[in-house]
Structure formats: structure tokens, C-alpha cells
Amino acid sequence: MKIVAQVKLMPEADQATALCSTLRTVNEAACWVSEVAFAHGVPREYELRKYTYAELKARGLGAQTAQHVIKKTRDAYATLKANIRAGNLGRPGSKRRVKVESKPITFRPDAAQPYDDRCLSWQYDAQTVSIWTTAGRLKCVRFACSADALKTLRDFRKGEAGLVERDGVFYLLATCDIPDIEPYEPTGFVGVDLGIAKIATTTTGYRAAGRGLNRHRKRQLELRRKLQAKGTKSAKRRLKHRSRKEQRHAANVNHIISKTIVTTAERTGQGIALEDLTGIRDRVRLRKGQRAQLHSWSFHQLGAFLEYKARRAGVPLVYVDPAYTSRQCSECHHTDRKNRVDQATFACRACGFMVHADENASHNIARKGETVWTAGRESRVPDTP
Known part of the structure; x- marks a missing residue:
């Protein structure tokens, strides 16, 4: 690696x-x-x-x-x-x-x-x-x-x-x-649901709130707007001084989150199941006011940090299809668009199971991760003598 x-x-x-x-x-x-x-x-x-x-x-x-x-x-x-x-x-x-x-x-x-x-x-x-x-x-x-x-x-x-x-x-x-460490056989998978309101939610109960990072980004955006509107030499110097400040802060947050998740998975002997969100910005259609928030979402960087930290620790990591993970009940597996009441609430229409929506999605991702790992690992059946 x-x-x-x-x-x-x-x-x-x-x-x-x-x-x-x-x-x-x-x-x-x-x-x-x-x-x-x-x-x-x-x-x-x-x-x-x-x-x-x-x-x-x-x-x-x-x-x-x-x-x-x-x-x-x-x-x-x-x-x-x-x-x-x-x-x-x-x-x-x-x-x-x-x-x-x-x-x-x-x-x-x-x-x-x-x-x-x-x-x-x-x-x-x-x-x-x-x-x-x-x-x-x-x-x-x-x-x-x-x-x-x-x-x-x-x-x-x-x-x-x-x-x-x-x-x-x-x-x-x-x-x-760095030489790769052979991944161990996991006892289960830590499902990681990525989002904007909650940067990462896992099946172990860890939630990385996005409120602080979103506030930081909003404040940096307002400062840039004011300095650009002013247009003086002093304002341009301040713009140059503040360049990449938001990027560095977001990278530091992603490093902390990824290290926490990988350390937990390594300590418990589990693997990590992560959503494959490739192309999500092209698929999703949002109102104009929400586009800046979507395009500043650094999910790819967080995924890359998780991947390389997991490889260094020998923690198995798999990518799963994110389709319907937020609409499917993690208890009875009933899938319905109406199960997602709002951004934070999940209420199953079939069995009545209620839980935080991101936590429900993380359990669905973990289950998919086990399926992907089982399908992709080498056969343990001994060779025929």
C-alpha cells in the first residue's frame, strides 16, 4: 500500500x-x-x-x-x-x-x-x-x-x-x-451510513454530528462573500490568508471520524461496510439553496481515509449498494418510501419499528456488508484428495 x-x-x-x-x-x-x-x-x-x-x-x-x-x-x-x-x-x-x-x-x-x-x-x-x-x-x-x-x-x-x-x-x-496486512476473518460488520446532517452513523452507536462542520462551512462562505464584495487590497490579502482553511478543517474532521471507526472495528474484530456513493452528485436533484451543501460534502475523502486506515490495520472493508438502505426496515426488511417519516425519523409501516433513520440505514448496510463478504471471500472447503 x-x-x-x-x-x-x-x-x-x-x-x-x-x-x-x-x-x-x-x-x-x-x-x-x-x-x-x-x-x-x-x-x-x-x-x-x-x-x-x-x-x-x-x-x-x-x-x-x-x-x-x-x-x-x-x-x-x-x-x-x-x-x-x-x-x-x-x-x-x-x-x-x-x-x-x-x-x-x-x-x-x-x-x-x-x-x-x-x-x-x-x-x-x-x-x-x-x-x-x-x-x-x-x-x-x-x-x-x-x-x-x-x-x-x-x-x-x-x-x-x-x-x-x-x-x-x-x-x-x-x-x-507500506506492506499490506492480511485482513482477518471478521465476526461481523460495522455498517457506516454517510450523510450531511450526521457525517457518519455506525451500528456501534457512534454518531459524528455534522452540525459543527456545517456551521464552519457556512461561516467561511459568508466571510468569503463579504471579502469578495469589498474588493480592497486588504480584503484580497485576507482571502488569500483564509484559502484552504475550510478544506483543512474538513480533512481534520474526517481523519478523526475515520480513525474512531477503524479503531472500534479493529478492537471488536469486525469489518467495515461502507456505501458506494460514486456518482451521487449527478443522480440527486436538489433545490438551488441545497446544492452548495451537497457539493461541499466530502464523503469521498472520508471513504478514502477509512479505506487506507483499514488496510493499515488489517480491517476488512467492503463497499455495498446504497439503494433502499434508508427506506428498508432493518427488523422486518419491509421497504417503503413512506417508512422514512422525515430526515431523522424511521417508522416501519409494516411492523411499527421506530428508530433514528441513520441508525436504521447503518444496520441495513452492515447486513449487506456480510452478504458481500460471504460472496467474495475464498472458499474454505478443502480440496478433494
């Missing part, structure tokens, strides 16, 4: 200047490579190298850095092609799709640049790195991270690391290849 460990660089003033200049130089070069690739119909990486490698060397890039710039550009076009093929940029002839197909890809001046072991070396005991820049090799650049992240880097770091700048702060995103 591959995860990304993030460390914060703490360079001196001259080192920070060199890193900033390097990022701007390589991303400017990547934009030029993108124009060449677009002009030649986006050729393969080896062919693109013939058109661009000499010029990149003449611009002062090292051999490995030039190769990484070419590969980064080619990978960006591969990602764009995959998104077009998947329909993420609209149908053929749509305004959005025509716009992205009619011009070359561009890179931000502070976009990430990959480094391999030839351009970047780590000194874990001293917590420093040696890194290539356009101003020469920088040695003894200090970095900071948690003790757990440092141990992960020391034991499992493998492959490339990306240098990125965010609001004047430099980070290294290092790829770590």
Missing part, C-alpha cells in the same frame, strides 16, 4: 529563495514542454524528449530534472485524456470540453515538482535533506514532521518525492510503500 508522508521544510532565507526560483523555473519549462507537446499532437514521452531535452538542458536544468519535467507534462496529458474518456469534462462538443481540448496544459508557478533519489537525499537522524536547485545543491535543509511520520519515512520511503510551495511554505510529499 502506498501512502504519502508530508514533511515541512524549514529553509534559511537564501535556501528558500533558491527553492522558490527552482519551482518557478521548472514549471515555466513544463509550460513550454506542454506547448511543444500540444503542437506535435502530444507524442509519447520518448519522442517528446527528442523535441525538448536539449532546450531544457540549455535552460539550466539538470539531466534528471529535465527528464522529470518531460514526464510530468506527459503524465498531465495522460490524466486529461483519462478524464475526457470518463466524461468528467462533459460531452463531445460541450463548452467545457472544447475549452480544455483547444489549448495546451499550463502549470502554476508553485506546482509540485518530482524528485528522485539522485536529486534528493534524506538524513533522518539530523532531520535534514540535500536537494537539487537551479542555484546548486542545497545541503542541510531542515525539515519537521511528527515522530510517527519520521518512522514511516525511515522504514518505508520508496520512490519519488514532490516539492511543493503553499502560501510561501515548502513541503516535501514523500511516497512510502
